[in-house]
Amino acid sequence: MKNKILLMGGIGAGKTTLKQRLLNESLVYLKTQSLDYSSIFIDCPGEYLEIPRYYHVLIDASFGAVEVWALHDATRRNCPFPPKFATAFRRPVIGVVTKVDHCDACPDIAENNLRKAGIVGQIYHVSAKTGDGIQELALHMSSLTSQSE
Ligand SMILES: Nc1nc2c(ncn2[C@@H]2O[C@H](COP(=O)(O)OP(=O)(O)OP(=O)(O)O)[C@@H](O)[C@H]2O)c(=O)[nH]1
Numbered sequence: 053m054k055n056k057i058l059l060m061g062g063i064g065a066g067k068t069t070l071k072q073r074l075l076n077e078s079l080v081y082l083k084t085q086s087l088d089y090s091s092i093f094i095d096c097p098g099e100y101l102e103i104p105r106y107y108h109v110l111i112d113a114s115f116g117a118v119e120v121w122a123l124h125d126a127t128r129r130n131c132p133f134p135p136k137f138a139t140a141f142r143r144p145v146i147g148v149v150t151k152v153d154h155c156d157a158c159p160d161i162a163e164n165n166l167r168k169a170g171i172v173g174q175i176y177h178v179s180a181k182t183g184d185g186i187q188e189l190a191l192h193m194s195s196l197t198s199q200s201e
């Protein structure tokens with residue numbers, strides 16, 4: 053499958069859990085240690101975003117993807133993305149605010165941070181735990197992965 057989706061976000065943003073939810077897998081915590089191409093998603097460790105010397109790994113990986121999903125944990129107040137980071141990618145970048153179910157969630161701050169990161173397209177608000185917003189994102193995922201290559 054060539055129509056992959058790159059998941060990028062800070063450490064613990066919920067990339068792997070969201071992937072499991074969208075693929076109807078059981079939600080099992082597993083720290084991502086390296087780039088994982090084993091599904092329609094390219095999953096990566098949050099360190100690749102949090103440590104600037106790894107930015108190039110994300111940019112390189114995006115060439116194997118049809119779209120980049122920038123995840124921002126709704127419980128996180130500081131922005132893990134550098135300003136206008138989305139403009140470094142030659143693929144469309146959309147935003148996903150994760151963990152909206154959490155009692156400390158502040159989705160507005162997360163959305164604002166994603167806009168500062170240069171995301172102009174749609175921003176989805178989801179909870180992999182409760183399933184909030186997942187159906188809409190799953191529909192979007194299907195539209196991408198069913199495109200002819
Ligand atoms: N409340 C809540 N917790 C979540 C949700 N999604 C993920 N988590 C929790 O957040 C933690 C990190 O989730 P991961 O999916 O491993 O995060 P990640 O972005 O893959 O992290 P790295 O692989 O370290 O980069 C886990 O303890 C998850 O259970 C959610 O929708 N709601």
Ligand SMILES: [Mg+2]
Nearest residue numbers: 067068083084
């Ligand atoms: Mg992970």
